[in-house]
Amino acid sequence: MASAELQTVLARVRQGERSALEELVTLLYPELRRRAAHYLRQERRGHTLQPTALVNEACLRLFGADELGWNDRAHFLAAMAQQMRRILVDYARARNARKRPGAQVRVDLQDVADLRKSQPIDLLAIDQALTHLALADARASRVVELRFFGGLLETETAEVLGISIATVKRDWLFAKAWLLTWLETPNRSKPA
Numbered sequence: 666m667a668s669a670e671l672q673t674v675l676a677r678v679r680q681g682e683r684s685a686l687e688e689l690v691t692l693l694y695p696e697l698r699r700r701a702a703h704y705l706r707q708e709r710r711g712h713t714l715q716p717t718a719l720v721n722e723a724c725l726r727l728f729g730a731d732e733l734g735w736n737d738r739a740h741f742l743a744a745m746a747q748q749m750r751r752i753l754v755d756y757a758r759a760r761n762a763r764k765r766p767g768a769q770v771r772v773d774l775q776d777v778a779d780l781r782k783s784q785p786i787d788l789l790a791i792d793q794a795l796t797h798l799a800l801a802d803a804r805a806s807r808v809v810e811l812r813f814f815g816g817l818l819e820t821e822t823a824e825v826l827g828i829s830i831a832t833v834k835r836d837w838l839f840a841k842a843w844l845l846t847w848l849e850t851p852n853r854s855k856p857a
Contacts, residue, residue: 671738679734686728689741694720697745700816704749708788714756723748739821746815754792761789794847798840805840808833 671692677685690697701716701723708714726748735741791813799806804826811822812833819837823830 668738675735675737675741683728686724690720690724693738693741696742697723700742700746701749703816704753704814708753714753719749719752720745722752726752737824739817739825742821743811743815743817743825746817747810750788750792750810750814753788757788790848791844794844797847798843801843802836802839804828805836805843808836809840809844812837 671689674685674688674692678689697720698716701719705714705716705719723745727744735744795806795809798809807826808822811817811825812819815822817825819830819833823833826833828836
């Protein structure tokens with residue numbers, strides 16, 4: 666995909682041209698589907714949501730919003746990642762609502778060096794932890810969302826947030842340690 670072509674389509678989207686949205690998704694669809702498949706592999710076995718459905722639902726939610734002014738590829742992918750996270754969390758909440766209370770699976774973060782290695786991931790617990798982390802450090806929470814859910818690289822995360830790569834690295838390390846502490850706390854209270 667040519668960067669110039671993508672920038673042209675993004676400029677048309679920012680100008681309010683709704684037809685450019687379809688072109689944008691077409692240009693980035695293979696990457697969006699790959700990321701959706703990655704998220705779903707981290708889910709419980711037998712998950713009925715498929716990568717294509719996740720991408721389509723995220724597009725519907727994102728394009729239904731009033732603000733469509735993404736600056737670049739990373740900014741758009743970050744917005745899509747946020748929508749995919751919300752969909753998966755909503756899906757998990759609906760699934761757990763059908764189960765008896767207390768039947769949630771505890772998250773086991775075996776390797777603080779990389780949150781993505783732990784299996785299975787309880788998205789409700791991660792979402793709850795990120796909500797609490799946002800109260801302690803909103804930027805670190807956003808870094809986790811972009812890196813973990815969005816699959817963005819450090820450089821892309823820095824670009825989206827307008828911070829240095831060194832700051833992304835510091836926030837990422839802090840957030841992983843904070844989340845590990847929070848998720849391993851039996852009553853899941855906020856760590857100091």
